[in-house]
Amino acid sequence: MENRNDKFRRKHFYVIDRLLIKLATAAVVLLLVVQVLLVHGEARKYLSLVDKLEGEQITSPATMYAADVPLPNADRTMNTVNKVVAKSMRTLRPGKKITIRMINPPAGVDAIVTVNGETVGNFGKGEVELTVYEGDYIEIDAVRIKKTAQFIIDTHKNDLVYPVDGILLENQSNLVVVGKVIFKR
Incomplete structure (x- = not known):
């Protein structure tokens, strides 16, 4: 009886071992094929979730x-x-152009526009035109203006979620926060 059970076990272990070896070989071959496909850019965008979620690639200038x-x-x-x-x-x-107009008080150099903390223009001509990029933070520094100042944002009907085209901003304090620039996708 034991001899019969030993033969049965050996036969099944032999079949299972061969199956495991074939599965392991197939997995290694599949892994190599996928790695070769990931080298090519066209197949990579379909196989790699990271490349889809990563966004645009930015290369720095060599000079x-x-x-x-x-x-x-x-x-x-x-x-x-x-x-x-x-x-x-x-x-x-890629950037988008927006214009910020100062309506009240009339044009003056007392207010300045800052993007990401850097001064990009003043309202000497009554308006400031700027190029903004996704994620930029826009503020208007109106410390030297004694009266209530009003500004209108004109996005030229660009694909911007924020700031909204035609929005009227009024200073309650010395700093008018336009906010973070968000592009439509």
Whole structure:
């Protein structure tokens, strides 16, 4: 009886071992095929979830060197280089034009527009036209204006979710927050 059970066990273990070896070989071959397909860009976008979620690829310009940046003093070396690289990276992204008009009080240089903390213009001509990028943060500094100031945002019917085209902003304090720029997808 034991001999018969041993034969039965050996036969099943032999079948299971062969099946496992075939499955392991098929898995390795499938892995190699998928890896080869991931090398090619066209197949990669269908096989890789990371590439779909990653967004646009940004390449930095090859000619950007720290030696190209004029350095006024040693303390501002890193800050100057970072600003130049950040500005060159922004030019690789798609931007949209918006206009901010100052309606009340009439045109004056007392208010300035800042994008991401950097001054980009003043209301000397009554309006400021800027190019904005996804994720930029826009503010209007109206500290020197004594009266209530009003501003209208004109997005030129671009594909922007925010700021909304034609929105009227009024300063309740010294700083008018336009907000973060959001593009339609």
